[in-house]
Amino acid sequence: MTKPLIQLKNVTKNYGDVQALRGIDLTINEGEFFSLLGPSGCGKTTLLRTIAGFEDVSGGTVMISDKDMANVPANKRPTNMVFQSYAIFPHLSVAENVGFGLRKSQMSKVEKNAAVDQALSMVGLDGYGSRAAHALSGGQRQRVALARALILKPKVLLLDEPLSALDKKLREQMQAELRNLQRQVGITFILVTHDQEEALIMSDRIAVMFDGEIAQLADPQTLYRRPNSRQVADFIGVMNFLPATVTSVGDTVTAHVDGLGAVSLSGDQFAKDVQTGTAHVGIRPETMSILQESDTGGANVTAAVVEDRAYYGDMTYYDVRLDGGDHIITISMKNLVDRAVLERGEKTRVAWNARALVLFND
Amino acid sequence: MCILGFQKGTRLHLSLARNSRKIWVSGLGKRSVFKINNRDQLRGMALVSPTLIYAILLLAVPLAVIFLFSFWTQDYLTLDRSFTLKNYREAFSDPLYRTLLFRSLWVAGGVTVVTVVLAFPIAYFVSFHVTPKRKSLWLFLITIPFWTSYLIRVFLWKVILGYNGVLNSGLIGLGLVDEPLTFILYNANAVVITLAHAFAPFAILPIFVSLEKIDRSLIEAAQDLGESKYQTFRRVTLPLAVPGIVASCLIVFIPTIGDYVTPRLVGGPNGLMIANMIQVQFLKLNNAPLGATLAVLAMVSVTVIALVFIFLNRKYLRSRS
Missing domain, CATH: 3.40.50.300 (P-loop containing nucleotide triphosphate hydrolases)
Structure with a gap:
């Protein structure tokens, strides 16, 4: 074929x-x-x-x-x-x-x-x-x-x-x-x-x-x-980058990511030549979500503050500052019927999935 | 006559390029002068008025005078202003004038063909094979013939083509001919050679412009669709250069038909053209009305041929698009 x-x-x-x-x-x-x-x-x-x-x-x-x-x-x-x-x-x-x-x-x-x-x-x-x-x-x-x-x-x-x-x-x-x-x-x-x-x-x-x-x-x-x-990540769509420190390298890689804490990454999430030391982690806006008060979230939930938002009708793009980090990341949320659009300065929680992360060597 | 003819040529060219007759008409039409009804138009009129006044005084008025003269008669220095068609009758009946007019058309046609055929490769070369940085230099070089006066260039051709001229002595020196060539001076051939050289830049520039306007991706597209370089030229480049070729033809043909200096200097008795006869009528025979008649007939011939040419071109373009 x-x-x-x-x-x-x-x-x-x-x-x-x-x-x-x-x-x-x-x-x-x-x-x-x-x-x-x-x-x-x-x-x-x-x-x-x-x-x-x-x-x-x-x-x-x-x-x-x-x-x-x-x-x-x-x-x-x-x-x-x-x-x-x-x-x-x-x-x-x-x-x-x-x-x-x-x-x-x-x-x-x-x-x-x-x-x-x-x-x-x-x-x-x-x-x-x-x-x-x-x-x-x-x-x-x-x-x-x-x-x-x-x-x-x-x-x-x-x-x-x-x-x-x-x-x-x-x-x-x-x-x-x-x-x-x-x-x-x-x-x-x-x-x-x-x-x-x-x-x-x-x-x-x-x-x-x-x-x-x-x-x-x-x-x-x-x-x-x-x-x-x-470079590729930045060119294709929107990608948030967070500084990280790789602590151990093996079949899986563990790293400490600013704002997200310790994460464990598996095979396809890092390059073969990964080394311990400083690196960056990328995460797409749509793989994270802003939780409502009633939501329990999953294993990975981080507190955050809304710094800015842009309302697109079908979507809202939030710029949020994660607790314990200086970095502002973008999160996109579908505007569902029962979901309120948050305002600037509101405190919230962000849920994320470690499988969505990609590690880039510096 | 030459200057007159040329101004006419540029105007025809303009109307051809913009595809509108308004420019043509507004130069002569009086109505537009009186139809000023707002400031914009007033400003526009102010802008064109020097040219307009100039054109009316130095083009329309003399043309009208020539036209009037052609219906009058003259006996030595006295002008008879009564209307008559005698001059036209004489112009049509005497074979001399017909011969001269047809020779003028024939020579101008020859000059046009020779000039445009020689100009095209040069324009093509500069447009397609000269790096963009060098193009303006090349165009500048093409205008070098204009650095000396027209008259001097004609005299130079006389030196080159003459019985003991540069060309003949060169050919004899090389042993290529035994006797000087005589068919290149004091006949229509010499007029064609000289005028073709003089008008070369006028022919090169419009063709160059039309070639420059061709989107180079069209050439690539034709090759991409399987055509060789020659077929690409025949099917794409040449048809798209037609407007430039037409403009070149008109720019060369219209002024050469009324050219007076070149036939006088290198044409010999068999190379004289209608403009020479007009001069003789006005200045030597003191028959301005007949001269005016011949001038009117020459202008009419040029106009008819130019219009036919434009018409054919329009038809060609329409059938093509």
Whole structure:
């Protein structure tokens, strides 16, 4: 089932003195929805462009279907791309745009037209074929770009921040559509994005990149629950960090955490090379809860004071100061019917689960 | 004639670029002058009035005078102001004027083709292969021919193309030809060569601008969709450069048709154009009305050709989009 399609071995790319990619090793499987996630300038787009063939690698190899792509130009690669700007040809109609890549195909004119119609209907643009390209909205351009790439049945579809130009509502709709489309056509999708939420929603696996290197490669849940560094944890969602001291290392690790006290952590909550001494512990806002007076809480309850709160309608975000610590942490709570929203300065209790903690080496 | 023609050229170009006729009309239309009804418009009018007055005094008025003259007659120094179509009859019946007008059109067409064909690769090179930092330097270098006067450049071509000129003595020195080439001076070829050189920057710049406006991801998209470099050029770059090419053609064609200096200096008897005849009518034969008639006919020809060109371009753009 998981057959490797794209293999990158020690791929480097230099622009003069700047190292855009520093030895990327990566395998992407057939039929996978893969995301390259990272802040701008991390090399994710460069990596995508080396796969597409728009950038030559400075070192290492790019293989697609076990074939070395070193001397294969972009127009001969089994990849197609959806550009950030969509790159819709302004002088052509929608149908001409979608059928652009069919010039050399063996199909008859009738078959080509049928293929174009089918591609347009796949992206929900039935009957738009004769429209002028410049008369399309952002979302429609996006769909044309998708249809134009998918009509050629590539092995890999490369998407360079395809949703960043759309407004929030349309973006969410397109995320779901893209995911469905990928399942439907079964082609490998590689998505470049700086939006961690988008990557989590859509991907089978995500590679988080910083400074031309892959910091972590994992499925969305692992990435969110068990980030392997503070940098990744900070980039994906909201994470509270508390200073800690590691007291013993073994199959389990015990640590004293500011504000939480002594905790015991098991296998997947710390890195292999953990050592005794100072460290940080991360905990997600939604894994903690603010207790009401009637709640008994669990084993781990700590007294706290509400320092600030932000009411979001469905959620309330509390900034609380834990007793016995100087650190303010964020806790998110669902606004249930019978739960009062606390005000600034109120005293409360916070319940937390030791399994939600992740230890980061300093 | 040359200056007149050129101003007309820029205006046509403007209206083409903005796709609106208002600019065109407001220059001549009197209604807009009297329709000032708020401060904004007043301020706007104040802003354009120097240009407007200048244009009316130095463009519209002389044009009107030329037009009037073409319906009058002149006998040595006395002007007969009674309306007549005699000049037009003469202009249409005498084959000399027709020959000169057609030669002007023919030479201007040749100059346009040669200039634009030579200008395109340069514009393409500067736009696509010069690093962005160096582009302005290249554009600056392209304007170097303008550092010397037009007249001096024409004279230089005379030196280069002449019987004992740089080109011929060079070719003889290299043993490539036995006798000096004669088909390159004092004929229409020489006029085409000289004008093509003179108008090269005018042709390069609009094409350069239209190439610069092409989103580079479109080029990548075409290659990504399987097209070779050549096919990408044919299917994407060239069609998107058409507006610049059209502008170049008009900018070169319109002023060259009325050019007077170059045919006079390097054209010889068989390279003379309509503008030379207009000059002869006005200054040598003291027949200003006939000169005016020929000027009107030349202008009408240019206008008709330019409009046909613009019309075809619009149609092309519409069918494309």
